Amino acid sequence: MLSIKHLRYVYPNGYEALNDINLTVEDGEVCAIIGRSGAGKSTLLRCINGLERGATGSLTIDGDDVLGASGDELRTIQRRVGFIWQEYNLIERLSVMNNVLSGRLGHRRSVGPLVYHFPAEDREIAVRSLERVSMLHRASHRADQLSGGEKQRVSIARALAQEPRVILADEPVASLDPELSEQVLADLARIARDEGVPTLINIHDVDLAVECCDRICAIAQGVVVYDGPPSGLTDDVLNRTYRFDREWKSFSRGVVPTAPPAAPPSIGSLAPAPTEAEPALAGGTR
Ligand SMILES: Nc1ncnc2c1ncn2[C@@H]1O[C@H](COP(=O)(O)OP(=O)(O)O)[C@@H](O)[C@H]1O
Ligand SMILES: [Mg+2]
Numbered sequence: 371m372l373s374i375k376h377l378r379y380v381y382p383n384g385y386e387a388l389n390d391i392n393l394t395v396e397d398g399e400v401c402a403i404i405g406r407s408g409a410g411k412s413t414l415l416r417c418i419n420g421l422e423r424g425a426t427g428s429l430t431i432d433g434d435d436v437l438g439a440s441g442d443e444l445r446t447i448q449r450r451v452g453f454i455w456q457e458y459n460l461i462e463r464l465s466v467m468n469n470v471l472s473g474r475l476g477h478r479r480s481v482g483p484l485v486y487h488f489p490a491e492d493r494e495i496a497v498r499s500l501e502r503v504s505m506l507h508r509a510s511h512r513a514d515q516l517s518g519g520e521k522q523r524v525s526i527a528r529a530l531a532q533e534p535r536v537i538l539a540d541e542p543v544a545s546l547d548p549e550l551s552e553q554v555l556a557d558l559a560r561i562a563r564d565e566g567v568p569t570l571i572n573i574h575d576v577d578l579a580v581e582c583c584d585r586i587c588a589i590a591q592g593v594v595v596y597d598g599p600p601s602g603l604t605d606d607v608l609n610r611t612y613r614f615d616r617e618w619k620s621f622s623r624g625v626v627p628t629a630p631p632a633a634p635p636s637i638g639s640l641a642p643a644p645t646e647a648e649p650a651l652a653g654g655t656r
Contacts, residue, residue, distance in 0.1 A: 371395065371396055371397055371431075371568060372395040372418070372430075372536050372570070373393075373394045373428070373429070373570045374391055374392060374393040374418070374423070374427070374428070374429050374433055375392055375427055375428040375429075375430065376390050376391075376392065376426075376427035377390070377391040377392075377393075377414075377417065377425055377426070377427040377428075377429055378390060378391075378412055378425060378426045379410075379417050379422060379424070379425040379426075379472040380424075386565060387410045387413040387592050388410050388414060388417065388425070388592045388594060389415055389591075389592045390427075390591050390593065390595055391414065391427070391589075391592075391593075392594065393582040393587060393594065393597065394518040395568035395569070395570060395585075396568060397538075397543065397566045397567065397568055398562065398563045398564075398565070398566040398567065398568070398585050399561070399563075399569070399585060400562050400569045400571065400582070400583045400584045400585070401570050401571070401583060401585045401586070401587055402558045402571050402572075402579035402582075402583035402585070402586050402587070403571065403573070403587050403588075403589060403613075404572075404573060404574070404576055404579055404586060404587070404588050404589070404611060404651075405588055405590055405611055405639070406587035406590065406611070406612055409589045409590055409591065409592070409611075409634055410589050410592040411540070411572040412423060412572065413572060413592075414541055414570075415453075415538045415540050415572060415591070417429065417436075418431075418436065418451070418536065418538055418570070418571075418610050419447075419451040419453060419538060420436055420437075420439065420444045420447065420448055420451075421478075423618060424519060425437055427614055428502045430442070431450075431535050431536050432535050434447055439497075442651075444489045445476070449477055449532060450477065450532055450533060450534050450535045450536075451474075451532070451533035451534060451535070451536050451537075451538060452474075452528075452529025452530065452532050452536070452537040452538070452567075453538050453539075453540075454525050454526060454529055454537065454539035454540070454542045454558070455521070455525070455527065455539075455540055455541075455542070456541040456542060456544045456545055457545065457601065458518075458522055458524070458525045459525065460513040460521055460524060460525060460528075461513060462513050462514040463513070464511060464512065464513060464515065465509065465510055465511065465512055465513070466500070466505065466508050466510070466511050466512075466513060466516070466524050467493075467496060467500070467509040467510065468511050469513050469524055469525075469528055470496040470499055470500055470524060470527045470528045470531050471488050471492060471493070471496045471531065472527060472528060473499070473527075473528040473531030473532045473548055474488060474492040474496065474531055474532070475533070475535075476532065476644065477492070477532075480490075488522070492531075494532050495533070496531050497509075497528075498530075499527040499530040500524075500527045501529070501561070502526075502527065502530055502561055503523040503524070503526050503527045503530075503557060504523070505520060505523050505524055505527060507641060508520060508524075517552055518545055518546050518550065519546055519550040519553065522542060522543070522545075522554050522565065523554065523557070526554075526558055526561065528558070530561065530565070534565075534567055535567065535568075536567060536569070536570075537562055537566050537567050537568070537569040537570070538569075538570050539557075539558065539569070539570070539572065540572045541552065541572050541573065541574065541589065542555065542558065542571060542573075543555050543573070543575070543578070544573075544574060551575065552581070552582075552588065553579060554559055554577060555571070555573075555578055555582045556581075556582050557583075558571070558612025559571075559582045559583060559584075563584075571583065576603065576608070579600070579618070580600040580603060581600075583600065584599075584600075585597070585598065585599060585600070586599070586600050586602075586603055587596065588603075588607060588610070588611040589611075590611050590612075590614050591608060595607070595610045595611055595614075596610070596611065604619050605618075605620055605622075608621045609621075616626070
């Protein structure tokens with residue numbers, strides 16, 4: 371479980387990027403983080419895996435304190451935080467298998483000159499991880515031979531190979547076309563649920579977030595303005611998230627399903643016949 375309480379982060383230049391963030395993500399729960407550019411989404415993920423230091427409040431992964439961790443303790447925590455980037459961050463000239471195996475590097479006691487000689491157990495984990503994303507058939511291909519969707523699947527496999535206790539994905543489908551975005555995000559969410567890993571996904575595409583995630587956390591100017599089920603994303607919430615400094619507008623994007631139209635009245639239950647003073651409107655015409 372990932373637990374965040376009263377998290378505040380101020381950049382060295384004095385800019386307060388996160389203010390009093392409270393968020394608990396259960397095992398297997400997939401939570402989308404939405405918000406305008408600059409809202410603080412990436413800063414939040416970087417605080418969770420300790421890339422930004424100096425945040426205050428409390429931040430724990432399975433009870434382990436991230437904010438108070440020393441260098442060694444932090445490295446131990448980080449090796450089981452799976453991070454998925456928009457631009458994949460694969461090593462292009464290496465094979466798919468070696469890229470996934472690199473997710474095991476943090477688990478090895480020493481990294482000597484034979485960096486890519488991994489024990490059988492690590493290889494089994496890498497094979498299983500590639501199977502989970504349907505990419506085992508590409509294991510021996512170089513990463514630079516893959517399409518964008520395949521690269522992102524490999525980076526999901528690399529995160530899985532870490533045996534993660536939390537998965538953080540920063541705009542993981544922003545470089546993919548709409549069809550692929552949906553497939554890759556749905557796969558990531560399904561795998562996270564199956565593996566029981568709490569997962570945070572920064573995402574710009576609200577419809578996709580609603581479709582694939584269990585929960586939505588909306589951030590504006592470093593503050594959580596909504597945290598709840600996708601069905602609660604009303605126009606008000608979307609305006610607070612995206613248009614807090616602009617005129618209110620109706621998003622009308624079908625994010626919140628409208629109530630189904632009432633069934634037409636059955637014959638016999640129709641209103642009483644109109645009087646002369648209240649003329650009936652002829653069907654559909656005025
Ligand atoms: N290194 C930094 N120093 C100062 N301000 C920063 C730094 N990195 C990001 N910021 C600012 O923090 C805010 C949040 O940034 P970020 O977390 O990247 O937003 P998002 O991912 O939601 O687009 C932005 O206003 C950004 O300009
Ligand atoms: Mg960002």
